[in-house]
Amino acid sequence: MSSTILDRAPIDRAFFARDAYVVARDLIGVLIRRDRVLLRIVETEAYAQHDTACHAHKGLTPRTAPLFGPPGHTYVYLCYGIHRMLNMVAGSDGVAAGCLIRGAEVVEGLDVVVDRRGTPPGPGICAGPGKIGAALALDVKDTGKDLIDGRFLSLTKGPTGRIASGPRVGIDYADPGDRRRQWRFADATSKAVTHRALLR
DNA sequence: ACAAGGATCCTCT
DNA sequence: GAGGATCCTTGTT
Numbered sequence: 001m002s003s004t005i006l007d008r009a010p011i012d013r014a015f016f017a018r019d020a021y022v023v024a025r026d027l028i029g030v031l032i033r034r035d036r037v038l039l040r041i042v043e044t045e046a047y048a049q050h051d052t053a054c055h056a057h058k059g060l061t062p063r064t065a066p067l068f069g070p071p072g073h074t075y076v077y078l079c080y081g082i083h084r085m086l087n088m089v090a091g092s093d094g095v096a097a098g099c100l101i102r103g104a105e106v107v108e109g110l111d112v113v114v115d116r117r118g119t120p121p122g123p124g125i126c127a128g129p130g131k132i133g134a135a136l137a138l139d140v141k142d143t144g145k146d147l148i149d150g151r152f153l154s155l156t157k158g159p160t161g162r163i164a165s166g167p168r169v170g171i172d173y174a175d176p177g178d179r180r181r182q183w184r185f186a187d188a189t190s191k192a193v194t195h196r197a198l199l200r
Numbered sequence: 201a202c203a204a205g206g207a208t209c210c211t212c213t
Numbered sequence: 214g215a216g217g218a219t220c221c222t223t224g225t226t
Binding site for chain 1: 205206207208209
Binding site: 079 | 214218219220221222223224
């Protein structure tokens with residue numbers, strides 16, 4: 001019996017207990033459900049402790065604490081005072097690492113997403129990390145929540161397209177060496193991917 | 201108590 | 214592709 005998009009294997013903690021860039025790559029295609037909204041991840045970025053692009057590189061603070069905790073949890077923070085950004089903690093307990101969810105396609109619940117975003121439906125409605133935060137109605141209080149027990153979000157494997165990679169976006173403040181890392185991943189077949197020109 | 205800094209978004213060319 | 218808007222939280226006084 002072939003599996004449908006609604007009948008996929010759940011993601012376990014071991015999935016997240018690997019290097020962040022591997023997890024970020026493998027998150028492409030993963031389905032995120034929250035209530036009536038189902039998203040398919042099409043763009044991600046990896047961040048790690050000794051990487052000057054990462055919030056955790058200066059050390060542990062109350063805000064970045066989830067990044068240092070066990071894998072398979074959220075790290076949600078407010079960006080530019082407006083946007084709520086969803087990260088998934090990777091690696092091992094005590095070492096900071098995470099994956100930013102940058103882009104997604106809406107599989108179910110488009111009406112809910114349109115309402116939350118306040119824009120008409122279109123391929124770009126969840127193309128960008130701030131848009132995903134809005135689509136899932138995330139709050140900064142959602143930081144540190146478990147991703148494996150399925151109580152906050154439920155994650156299952158989904159269809160992947162062709163995986164492309166490139167440098168991360170919006171990290172001009174980071175050291176040149178870190179800016180060059182090819183830690184951005186995307187499904188090249190998706191229309192919900194931003195900054196296409198930088199990918200290969 | 202406050203300055204400073206954004207892992208962005210949107211609207212133009 | 215580039216630039217400005219925007220405004221809350223963080224980390225440090």
